[in-house]
Ligand SMILES: Cc1cc2nc3c(=O)[nH]c(=O)nc-3n(C[C@H](O)[C@H](O)[C@H](O)COP(=O)(O)OP(=O)(O)OC[C@H]3O[C@@H](n4cnc5c(N)ncnc54)[C@H](O)[C@@H]3O)c2cc1C
């Protein structure tokens with residue numbers, strides 16, 4: 025199999041224009057004759073479904089939520105980047121492109137990232153026109169804040185609810201299309217398989233979560249905007265239901281999975297407080313604009329934070345990375361926090377925490393300003409921990425947050441399975457080995473509003489008159505497989521709950537494939553994951569029936585897929601014998617403990633092909649060519 | 662801590678439901694209400710009983726999935742804006758008896774246990790809860806300045822998470838707070854002006870077909886997890902009346 029990125033030739037700044045000019049077009053009056061399935065209605069899927077509907081296509085949109093507005097995108101807090109340069113601080117499309125490539129530790133495709141930076145400005149225009157109430161200055165123009173890994177202010181925000189407001193913009197556009205009849209919405213429908221006919225993606229199998237019925241849906245193309253897989257760690261900042269099933273099932277049907285080991289551990293989350301804990305809560309990166317991160321200088325210091333004088337505090341990010349300070353990128357900030365905790369200088373009962381302190385900012389700017397900027401985040405922290413962050417510093421610790429890996433796609437966002445498009449966090453495209461803050465919202469919306477709706481026409485134009493219907497044997501075969509899995513899960517009749525397995529799996533992944541990895545640990549983890557997986561199919565206990573609402577069954581299917589993905593993540597981490605961004609192999613580090621890349625050997629996208637349950641996946645490499653930026657060792661010092 | 666919870670169990674929309682008592686044992690005061698239910702569910706499954714079904718996802722008060730009546734109060738805490746997932750067990754006392762029910766409203770049929778069908782709220786949005794602007798046709802974002810107080814007020818309304826607590830708490834099962842939040846979010850912004858009056862009429866008409874009527878009890882505001890103000894209902898009513906008594910053309914040109 026050859027992975028062709030289909031990157032258009034020519035200078036970077038002209039590539040997208042060139043691509044658009046070369047796409048075949050679908051005649052406007054023919055658009056309604058094409059059925060497109062969009063799975064997911066987060067920023068990526070919601071924007072795509074609405075825009076495809078506006079263009080005149082016949083769209084069917086599926087989500088497992090009861091309403092498209094509940095997608096995990098709703099939880100994004102901090103903001104969205106755009107190269108508007110409203111601050112006149114030297115920002116430009118080029119700078120946003122460069123920051124993102126560098127932030128990703130030179131493991132992303134240049135052309136994709138450049139297009140993302142170009143489209144960022146259109147996203148803000150579109151969102152404002154839809155009524156997204158972004159924060160404003162007193163003069164009435166749009167306000168900006170700073171995010172990690174950059175030295176300009178280019179992040180647009182709506183209080184601490186940016187994801188919510190952007191998603192509502194897309195959701196409202198989608199509801200408008202539903203009312204107009206161009207989009208048919210299927211809420212409470214979970215995609216459990218992809219149907220491939222003659223090598224092309226032509227449909228999906230779903231389970232109706234309200235009735236338990238398994239259904240087939242055919243279309244001319246399938247778009248997956250199904251989000252990330254950080255819940256493989258069990259505890260993460262993702263919504264509880266976020267899972268890998270849609271992309272994993274597509275992977276098993278032939279779509280290659282790229283860079284699965286690239287996961288992002290976010291530095292500022294509320295530390296775990298007990299075994300009952302079901303998820304971890306993010307404290308937005310925007311807090312690092314004004315909060316200072318520190319731990320006591322000496323080990324085992326049990327004094328309260330206020331009792332520790334300035335001279336006995338270690339503001340370790342400011343010390344190690346003076347030019348970026350508290351706004352060092354996530355991978356770097358997380359590892360630095362882990363390091364001080366490993367040294368025994370962590371704070372809080374568990375010793376797994378560092379302070380995020382606002383005392384300076386409050387005395388400099390006054391409490392009302394801080395309240396205005398972060399009021400809802402402070403309240404959230406207070407509700408969860410029963411501690412008042414205006415009075416005592418927050419305690420934070422890194423947690424799994426985002427997955428840069430995902431299904432491999434070409435420049436046009438099509439996977440290697442013709443007709444299968446993948447957008448948003450579900451693909452691997454733009455963030456390399458580490459994603460900068462406020463750029464996932466940007467990518468989801470760029471994909472959904474501006475790239476996919478145009479690029480998909482190029483494929484569809486060649487599919488005229490090639491409709492398949494759900495009566496084809498491929499649909500029956502996939503349905504039978506889905507039903508078989510359901511009955512195997514229900515039939516295991518074991519002794520352990522799904523959650524107990526998921527927790528154990530998450531523990532293995534966190535210990536061996538989390539913030540730091542090494543070859544020995546990864547090999548061990550693979551064995552452990554496989555053993556646990558076998559046990560799972562024997563000993564899992566799923567009650568109830570298939571033909572009714574059954575939340576245990578829903579979870580059981582998702583966890584089964586996490587097991588398979590976990591193994592691939594370890595394998596990918598094992599083959600990548602270098603450190604890059606969020607992938608830190610302890611064997612490969614510089615003298616001062618920073619990630620050491622090996623550009624000669626590993627400057628490629630690792631795309632894995634599924635070869636069967638019993639055989640090892642096959643690795644395909646897409647070399648990364650850098651025409652514009654010079655590869656350098658990332659420095660935030 | 663240890664508590665007794667009385668939970669509404671109902672197998673399907675048609676089945677007859679009823680309260681079943683469970684012991685919630687060794688619960689950490691730092692656990693959320695949903696985490697307490699997780700603990701109870703794990704023990705139920707171990708005993709061979711089906712878990713209590715309830716909706717949830719973000720578990721941080723933003724997705725609007727969760728929601729149940731706790732001791733007769735939507736989301737369990739009156740006056741302190743929070744969703745069920747943000748309610749912590751430290752708000753309860755050792756030995757408490759807690760009654761847990763699904764949203765009760767004619768417009769929200771029960772699907773199973775604590776899960777209800779809230780799709781009527783999406784139908785209200787479909788009637789006009791949007792600004793009609795196709796992708797690609799937007800002007801430069803800073804072209805129309807918006808006074809900060811206007812943007813802030815619009816954001817207050819836009820914060821709604823569509824959980825349905827307002828409807829569930831209302832003795833009439835009315836959806837005025839929800840609808841007025843969307844009408845106000847969009848109607849306050851310059852971008853929302855062209856469709857402002859048409860929008861309010863269409864949304865209110867659809868709302869009235871499905872939901873009860875508002876008699877200004879104010880119960881909705883007391884339980885709203887985003888503290889959305891009942892003043893928005895007055896704003897919606899003003900726009901609605903204006904729209905009904907004047908023609909679209911008269912309003913648009915300001916006579
Ligand atoms: C707490 C938090 C805060 C964040 N803050 C920021 C931020 O400030 N800025 C930023 O840029 N990024 C942020 N991110 C990252 C960003 O929110 C996500 O990467 C992004 O929203 C993902 O969008 P998406 O459209 O790809 O997927 P999602 O929003 O996850 O949507 C997935 C959709 O797919 C559907 N789905 C999934 N699987 C199936 C299936 N099998 N069948 C049917 N439907 C399915 C779901 O129902 C849902 O509609 C944050 C993330 C977290 C966790």
Ligand code: FES
Nearest residue numbers: 718720725727746
């Ligand atoms: S689970 Fe999302 S609001 Fe409670």
